[in-house]
Amino acid sequence: MRPSPRPIRLAALLLGTPLLLSACGGGSSGSNGGNLAAPSGFSVGYNAKSYQFSWSATPGATRYELVEDPDGASGAQSEATVDSTITANSYTHALAGQLLHERINATYRVRACDASGCGAYSAAITPDVSKAVGYFKASNTGRGDGFGISVVLSADGSTMAVGAPGEASKATGANGDQADDTASGAGAVYVFTRQGSGWSQQAYLKASNTRLLTNERGYPYSAQFGARLALSSDGSTLAVGAPREASNTRGVNGDQSNTDTPGAGAVYIFQRSSGAWSQQAYMKSSNTAPVAEYRDDIAAGSYVVNAAMFGDGVALSADGRLLAVGAPGEAGNATGGGAVYVFTQGTSWTQTAYIKPGATGHDGFGFGRAVAFSANGQTLAVSGGNSVSLFGNDGTGWSVQSVLTGSNTEFNDRFGNQVALSADGGTLAVGAPGETSSGKGINAAPGPRSLARAGAAYVFTRSGGAWSEQAFIKASNTDQDDEFSHSIALSADGNTLAVGAASEAGSSTGLAGNQADNAAGGAGAVFLFQRSGNTWSQRSYTKASNTGAEDAFGSSVALSADGKTLAVGARAEDSLSTGVQGNQADNTANNSGAVYLY
Structure with missing residues (x-):
């Protein structure tokens, strides 16, 4: 008032x-x-x-x-x-x-x-x-598409890419046939742009080797193209992770045709020129397994074990010329589980580093689950083993700077589920959506560990090369199973932090709703925090404009560089509408997904 x-x-x-x-x-x-x-x-x-x-x-x-x-x-x-x-x-x-x-x-x-x-x-x-909340849907909305499981913004907030790993078209490349639904779980990415005050879809992107996958036992297998995204500062270079892609080729632009290694994973690089998008590179690890390893289970059937999941984490430097790819299931001979691969673009893309968790002094199961670059690509954050490792590159190679754990971290907290770095690499935000303490607010006592999967976020800062924890952040309405910090994003200066709680249960809509209401289980929420000096405070409690139970609003979050545009994905939203500002009241396309702009 x-x-x-x-x-x-x-x-x-x-x-x-x-x-x-x-x-x-x-x-x-x-x-x-x-x-x-x-x-x-x-x-x-x-x-x-x-x-x-x-x-x-x-x-x-x-x-x-x-x-x-x-x-x-x-x-x-x-x-x-x-x-x-x-x-x-x-x-x-x-x-x-x-x-x-x-x-x-x-x-x-x-x-x-x-x-x-x-x-x-x-x-x-x-x-x-x-009523001014942006509401974005795919141009070919379909049940189970998961539109909004990933979202990224350009620095100025005028380009937005959205992943839908469950999308089923068999099209390949840019702007193909969206009506074909014969490749279940192939995945797609949608690019939207702002001209003046209006938004429209600019591109519909598919993998260059889209296909319906089945494993050696004949079971369908999803590539999950679009499960992870990274965007350059100008919005013209896009990295798309497909962590369950099945080719056994290695390196850059190899043979895409075989399906011998489901779960090996791949990353696709797209570039925009004069408004038109095209695929520039098809990236694989340098040690892709030649064949997948299967296991039979009475309950689960036949499934792949030890999948490398190359592309489960992706990050780009601001200029889009340096790419980090996490493969949390990689099982190379070096110490520990998981790996990160760094690629550099010169006249073409080449792999320039292979980083294992043993280099940090920690055995990092799941190393590479989440990765983040500073703007210049000289600081790299990698999660794994319930810790986050910070690497620096002085021009001669990558070396570990620090290994961080939170002040209230326990084994099942999933510390490092998501990570975000400020542009200068001096502020790091880390999600721990499995954290169980009952406290509320910022830097308060954690309280008893009585709320399973309530979640917490941590902010660390670097001074003189040394890292320290600046803030331990809980929701203002902490509750069991909210998964606060399922997703996180930082502004370029590190002073604005968005935290998604994809399972939060509030039933209010829009902004400044009633946080005490828990009538819509799994609806999701996003909390926005801002820093002044060294002090953090909560600035908003944000809900979807059409809140619904189990919509998973907060599945993904993204901020523009200035922190003035916030995008939020709701991977399980159910409307059948298409495009921008469509009908939000229709709920006939279960788990089709949506993205909201604030």
């Missing part, structure tokens, strides 16, 4: 009237600007992170002035001009430069002006900010 009464602000506006009139074209002497009627019919419509204001034309007006009183999450603020040069009787106000929760209480007014002055303001309106 507005903390200060309106009369005080009106008084301030009256004192500032000469300045406002001057901005509209001069004083009132001999003018009729001050006599222009206030515009009637002032109303607002909505699109993804934008308002569409309209009003009736005022006779004699040559332009209009729109002002905003932005009171929101940060408290009382001064009214300010949005635009004083509007010549039509409508205006699109883009909110790309601000998080939606910052405009919860914002009000807007418009007035008419002519060459000599401006008239009275219209009555203020307060838009329903929840």
